[in-house]
Amino acid sequence: MKKYISEFMGTFAMVFCGTGAMTINEITGGEVTHVGIAITWGLIVMAMIYAFAEISGAHFNPAVTIAFAYAKKFSWKEVPKYILVQVLGAIAASIVLWILFPNSEFFGATIPSIDVWRAFILELLLTYFLMLVIINVSTGSKEIGTMAGVAIGGVVLLEAMFAGPVTKASMNPARSIAPALISGHLEHLWLYILAPIIGAVLAVVSCKLVKDTGCCDTC
Secondary structure (H helix, E strand, O other), rough: OHHHHHHHHHHHHHHHHHHHHHHHHHOOOOOHHHHHHHHHHHHHHHHHHHHHHHOOOOOOOOHHHHHHHOOOOOOOHHHHHHHHHHHHHHHHHHHHHHHHHHOOOOOOOOOOOHHHHHHHHHHHHHHHHHHHHHHHHHHHHHHHHHHHHHHHHHHHHHHHHHHHHOOOOOHHHHHHHHHHHHHOOOOOOOHHHHHHHHHHHHHHHHHHHHHOOOOOEEE
């Protein structure tokens, strides 16, 4: 159970801090700022990776879990369990934010400010770049592995910085599902579930094309 609890705790912390920054920014009229939100996302992702990577692999993201299974680096039979605890952890975080900040309308919900098809492509690409970094730093040398938290957190910060204003830079179905359920803003949720999964799987395919070893167990 330790790995499931770790995934729950890590996803809870990530969603609580990340969407929490968005929620507080919403109710305070922008006190946190867009830059502050991006930095919060990057730092909490980095921290949780260092906290739980050796226990559960620190996925905290259904798209990452599915991509690792596709790469044969994770058991398919574990995928539903990981996704369940990730979604539950995210929902628990959104419930706490709802209790703390009942005046919020969105609770960090991901609602695109551009056309749906453009948002879909952007979220797909954002997750593609994120997973490309994840699979390379998690399967490289020991020295690269020690920097995984910094590299992955840095990509999350970077992508949240430039794409946050238009799609909220989700890259994570669990992170989008939870605030959507709590806020009732379910519009366009499908794209925040589908696009990250496709993007993450495409990253594994790309990795296989450019690397002889490391991307999958059968390479």
